[in-house]
Amino acid sequence: xxxHAIRCEGLVKRYEDVVAVDGLDLEVFRGExxxxxxxxxxxxxxxxxxxxxxxxxDAGHVEVLGAQWSRDGHALRERLGISLQExxxxxxxxxxxxxxxxxxxxxxxxxxxxxxxxxxxxEKRHARVGKLSGGQRQxxxxxxxxxGQPELLFLDEPTTGLDPQSRRDLWEQVERxxxxxxxxLLTTHYMDEAERLCDRVAIVDHGxxxxxxxxxxxxxxxxxxxxxxxxxxxxxxxxxxxALPGVSxxxxxxxxxxxxxxxxxxTVPALLAVVDASSARLLTLATHRxxxxxxxxxxTGRKLRDA
Amino acid sequence: xRRHFPPLLELTHARLREFLREPEALFWVFAFPVxxxxxxxxxxxxxxxxxxxxxxxxxxxxxxxxxxxxxSPGLAARVYExxxxxxxxxxxxxxxxxxxxxxxxxxxxxxxxxxxxxxLEVDDALQRAAGREDPLRPRESRVAEPxxxxxxxxxxxxxxxxxxxxxxxxxxxxxxxxxxxxLLKRLAATPMRRSEYLLSQMLARLVFLVFEVxxxxxxxxxxxxxxxxxxxxxxxxxxxxxxxxxxxxxLLISSRTKTIEGVSGLMNLVMLPMWLLSGTFxxxxxxxxxxxxxxxxxxxxxxxxxxxxxxxxxxxLSALGLELGVLTVTGVVSFLVAVRVFRWQ
Ligand SMILES: Nc1ncnc2c1ncn2[C@@H]1O[C@H](COP(=O)(O)OP(=O)(O)OP(=O)(O)O)[C@@H](O)[C@H]1O
Ligand SMILES: [Mg+2]
Numbered sequence: 329x330x331x332h333a334i335r336c337e338g339l340v341k342r343y344e345d346v347v348a349v350d351g352l353d354l355e356v357f358r359g360e361x362x363x364x365x366x367x368x369x370x371x372x373x374x375x376x377x378x379x380x381x382x383x384x385x386d387a388g389h390v391e392v393l394g395a396q397w398s399r400d401g402h403a404l405r406e407r408l409g410i411s412l413q414e415x416x417x418x419x420x421x422x423x424x425x426x427x428x429x430x431x432x433x434x435x436x437x438x439x440x441x442x443x444x445x446x447x448x449x450x451e452k453r454h455a456r457v458g459k460l461s462g463g464q465r466q467x468x469x470x471x472x473x474x475x476g477q478p479e480l481l482f483l484d485e486p487t488t489g490l491d492p493q494s495r496r497d498l499w500e501q502v503e504r505x506x507x508x509x510x511x512x513l514l515t516t517h518y519m520d521e522a523e524r525l526c527d528r529v530a531i532v533d534h535g536x537x538x539x540x541x542x543x544x545x546x547x548x549x550x551x552x553x554x555x556x557x558x559x560x561x562x563x564x565x566x567x568x569x570x571a572l573p574g575v576s577x578x579x580x581x582x583x584x585x586x587x588x589x590x591x592x593x594x595t596v597p598a599l600l601a602v603v604d605a606s607s608a609r610l611l612t613l614a615t616h617r618x619x620x621x622x623x624x625x626x627x628t629g630r631k632l633r634d635a
Numbered sequence: 636x637r638r639h640f641p642p643l644l645e646l647t648h649a650r651l652r653e654f655l656r657e658p659e660a661l662f663w664v665f666a667f668p669v670x671x672x673x674x675x676x677x678x679x680x681x682x683x684x685x686x687x688x689x690x691x692x693x694x695x696x697x698x699x700x701x702x703x704x705x706x707s708p709g710l711a712a713r714v715y716e717x718x719x720x721x722x723x724x725x726x727x728x729x730x731x732x733x734x735x736x737x738x739x740x741x742x743x744x745x746x747x748x749x750x751x752x753x754x755l756e757v758d759d760a761l762q763r764a765a766g767r768e769d770p771l772r773p774r775e776s777r778v779a780e781p782x783x784x785x786x787x788x789x790x791x792x793x794x795x796x797x798x799x800x801x802x803x804x805x806x807x808x809x810x811x812x813x814x815x816x817x818l819l820k821r822l823a824a825t826p827m828r829r830s831e832y833l834l835s836q837m838l839a840r841l842v843f844l845v846f847e848v849x850x851x852x853x854x855x856x857x858x859x860x861x862x863x864x865x866x867x868x869x870x871x872x873x874x875x876x877x878x879x880x881x882x883x884x885x886l887l888i889s890s891r892t893k894t895i896e897g898v899s900g901l902m903n904l905v906m907l908p909m910w911l912l913s914g915t916f917x918x919x920x921x922x923x924x925x926x927x928x929x930x931x932x933x934x935x936x937x938x939x940x941x942x943x944x945x946x947x948x949x950x951x952l953s954a955l956g957l958e959l960g961v962l963t964v965t966g967v968v969s970f971l972v973a974v975r976v977f978r979w980q
Binding site for chain 1: 636637639640641642644645646649652653656657813816817818820821823824825826827980
């Protein structure tokens with residue numbers, strides 16, 4: 329068995345006014361959970377739908393589970409589980425009916441009873457889909473994706489709009505699927521989700537891959553363990569900041585600055601001293617452990633969520 | 636939990652459930668045509684022919700005249716004061732006025748058919764009252780047989796119209812709705828055979844068909860005595876072909892449309908001319924002869940004519956080559972084109 333679950337090279341997709349995917353290369357290995365991370369409009373959905381065989385690329389080569397869409401598309405569908413970003417399942421059907429419908433499309437598959445139990449939908453089996461909460465609907469979408477016992481699971485923003493508890497429940501499902509030997513490709517714009525779930529992450533922006541690696545490797549690229557974000561009035565000059573002890577990166581972040589630092593204890597007192605010495609007034613000051621978000625800011629100068 | 640069935644069955648069953656859980660759809664498919672048949676059937680039911688209103692001007696012989704006219708079954712006579720009588724005649728409240736000027740005078744407008752009829756009836760009644768003996772006395776035989784009434788014309792037309800509406804809306808709306816909700820795209824992402832999805836939509840449609848036809852035909856029979864003169868098998872086959880044909884058309888209309896508004900507009904564009912032209916409420920032969928070939932090529936005309944031929948005239952399917960041909964061609968061509976151009980997302 330080839331080690332790759334997905335391989336694509338030079339993927340391009342253009343729409344009238346934008347290049348949604350701009351020469352993307354990806355390799356996803358069997359058994360790993362791979363995350364596509366990027367802001368709104370980065371091209372995540374377009375990419376994942378090309379890989380799912382739903383959109384045809386303008387250029388590039390795609391191989392999924394050793395097969396190609398043009399040649400063995402139908403057989404390939406038996407082996408994939410897919411949850412799209414925006415699908416609304418039929419409102420008038422019940423949870424159980426919906427799951428049985430999806431199960432019927434696959435030659436082999438998981439026991440719907442067991443799936444309902446795993447996804448804690450047992451109590452809702454006779455409820456109409458239209459009456460479910462957002463989290464329950466998302467769990468049903470994942471149940472439908474798992475109905476055919478796939479080898480490879482595609483999840484496009486599986487937890488967007490869910491409350492923290494529902495998100496953690498879903499993460500657990502993904503981890504369980506992966507523990508059973510499955511491969512996962514998911515998209516998200518939540519850093520914590522990517523850090524928690526993904527073995528490797530590709531950060532995409534404007535249809536291009538701007539970073540690739542394990543979450544730890546990517547964060548290590550920052551040469552900083554923590555991030556200090558602050559704003560002053562007037563703004564301090566960049567030269568003064570990079571001269572501070574322990575500072576490895578300086579990026580403009582909105583009104584103020586974002587500093588990548590090795591140690592808070594070393595940098596923060598020095599920073600406050602500089603602010604005191606200048607005539608500037610400190611407006612905000614916050615610190616956090618370095619995350620993938622900071623890498624995105626470092627690479628693009630924009631924040632992921634409101635880019 | 637039960638085991639799942641093969642996909643075609645699950646899809647058909649799912650579509651049927653969706654339909655049965657939609658009270659509005661149930662109303663339009665099953666109740667509305669029955670209500671329409673009831674309303675129109677009552678409005679145009681075979682009443683006794685209306686009496687012709689005539690007037691008599693006050694005078695010495697008025698009472699005798701009124702009595703003579705009152706005995707005629709076709710007349711409703713009333714005595715007027717002289718000026719009021721002329722006024723009633725002028726405004727068309729009465730068709731003829733009997734005045735006395737020395738002798739009797741019939742005052743009426745001979746260009747009005749009802750007035751000429753009144754002239755004959757009034758004269759007849761007065762002459763007989765005056766003692767005329769008719770040498771010739773033919774028997775009257777009135778035509779009011781089942782099969783020739785308006786309701787007999789109407790029920791097959793309503794059935795045809797309903798088969799068109801349900802076929803087109805039933806498929807068109809549900810497919811475009813599934814496309815808008817990206818459900819079609821989700822289905823296309825499974826190994827489901829795409830043709831099975833389209834087929835299931837048509838099959839589900841044909842299941843309601845049985846009830847739709849049975850309810851409307853049964854109602855016409857029970858409420859108005861509208862009988863099926865031809866064979867029930869022929870009726871079933873014509874209905875089936877009609878429903879399949881319009882399902883194909885519905886599929887075609889919804890094959891690429893991306894919004895509910897878009898599909899509604901297209902549906903109306905296609906159905907409206909047929910509602911008007913295809914002889915649902917009155918015979919299409921009333922339109923100018925020049926457009927008859929166009930009207931006859933419309934699938935609803937073919938369906939209405941075939942249903943009437945079977946229900947009212949009791950003709951066999953073999954006599955309906957043109958109609959069945961139009962329906963088959965419409966259905967097959969639209970299905971094939973729809974499958975080719977169908978958009979899953
Ligand atoms: N069908 C389409 N027609 C035209 N433009 C499109 C189409 N689909 C996507 N785009 C454009 O392509 C770009 C990438 O869109 P895409 O949906 O892949 O982004 P995304 O990363 O999934 O964003 P989000 O996080 O909001 O889901 C966007 O600029 C979008 O407007
Ligand atoms: Mg997206």
